[in-house]
Amino acid sequence: MKFISFVFIVIFIRNGEGVNFSGGLKSNYTFPKDFSFGVSTAAIQIEGAWNEDGKYRPRYGGKIGISLDSNWAQPKTNSPSDIKAAELYLRTHVGWYAHPIFSSEGNYPPELIQLVDEKSRHQNYSRSRLPKFTQAEVDHIKGTADFFGLNHYTTYLLSMAETEVGQIPSHENDVGIVRVQNPKWPSMSSSNWLKVVPFGFRRLLAWITRTYNNIPIIVTENGYADYSGIHDDARVTYYCHYLNALLHAIHEDKSNVQGYFAWSLMDNWEWDDGFVSRFGLYLVDFNSQNKTRTAKDSARLYTSVVSSRGLPENYDPDDYTAFSSASKVLPTVLPLIPLYRYLL
Numbered sequence: 001m002k003f004i005s006f007v008f009i010v011i012f013i014r015n016g017e018g019v020n021f022s023g024g025l026k027s028n029y030t031f032p033k034d035f036s037f038g039v040s041t042a043a044i045q046i047e048g049a050w051n052e053d054g055k056y057r058p059r060y061g062g063k064i065g066i067s068l069d070s071n072w073a074q075p076k077t078n079s080p081s082d083i084k085a086a087e088l089y090l091r092t093h094v095g096w097y098a099h100p101i102f103s104s105e106g107n108y109p110p111e112l113i114q115l116v117d118e119k120s121r122h123q124n125y126s127r128s129r130l131p132k133f134t135q136a137e138v139d140h141i142k143g144t145a146d147f148f149g150l151n152h153y154t155t156y157l158l159s160m161a162e163t164e165v166g167q168i169p170s171h172e173n174d175v176g177i178v179r180v181q182n183p184k185w186p187s188m189s190s191s192n193w194l195k196v197v198p199f200g201f202r203r204l205l206a207w208i209t210r211t212y213n214n215i216p217i218i219v220t221e222n223g224y225a226d227y228s229g230i231h232d233d234a235r236v237t238y239y240c241h242y243l244n245a246l247l248h249a250i251h252e253d254k255s256n257v258q259g260y261f262a263w264s265l266m267d268n269w270e271w272d273d274g275f276v277s278r279f280g281l282y283l284v285d286f287n288s289q290n291k292t293r294t295a296k297d298s299a300r301l302y303t304s305v306v307s308s309r310g311l312p313e314n315y316d317p318d319d320y321t322a323f324s325s326a327s328k329v330l331p332t333v334l335p336l337i338p339l340y341r342y343l344l
Ligand SMILES: *[C@@H]1O[C@H](CO)[C@@H](O)[C@H](O)[C@H]1NC(C)=O
Pocket: 019, 020, 021, 022, 023, 024
């Protein structure tokens, strides 16, 4: 049995050069025998007390972890400054939560402590806006998770900010980094931030494995959003490319990934996008009395991956045509969404 507490935070990573989506990737690796698959439906918040009281793990042999949401951070160029920005972004975003639990030394990342301490001083705060852990707290928090749950969808490009960024004070302003995406990256998703960058997934898994001492990773969310339809070629292609990247992470990079959960089982409420942006393997007819569910092509793809433990024979790692404009269906309600954001 595995319990996960979920925290949403956006993350980043390093390691440069241009975009080469799939060149040279084979597609005939298979998932190891003990690798777990699943489909996510909802987040459950588990009290740290379960872990603390020392009762549940010994009694049930359960495992407790935390899920952190993280993008890959690619340096915008190969310049040392951009490489630094990508690493800094990662360490101050996912690292803010992960470092105290998974790093050998514990505590917040030293870069984050230094940045917030300095800014707070300049802003005339009587003490840092980042409270300090005591050594006893550092020791207590360190190593409290059995696995690293990772929610991952996309990749950003990072560079150092040349002027102040964000509100003052804010995490963005404290860290001083700018993130963008390459408009040429395939997407056509109903979630416009969701660029399809499989190599970012592979690099992120390697970074976590390397940075946090080979901690077992369970991918607790990964998936693609569209507007509707059961013939969801884009989602099928997204899963194939990302699972292919995962196979390479396991077999070639020796990233310690032990499980994978697709997001999500069925269409559901997607934050600000409501029911417009759909992540499901099953289509939900929200207008029907019974909220009728229909398997999409991606549900069949995922079933075949889980049963064969590999990708379909005809999978082509270089094929991105599913993300061409032809597959985009735009419902008329969509323009209203940005509008209501302005009104809030
Ligand atoms: C991507 O990598 C492959 C194999 O390493 C290479 O043949 C191809 O030219 C590269 N493409 C780009 C755009 O760099």
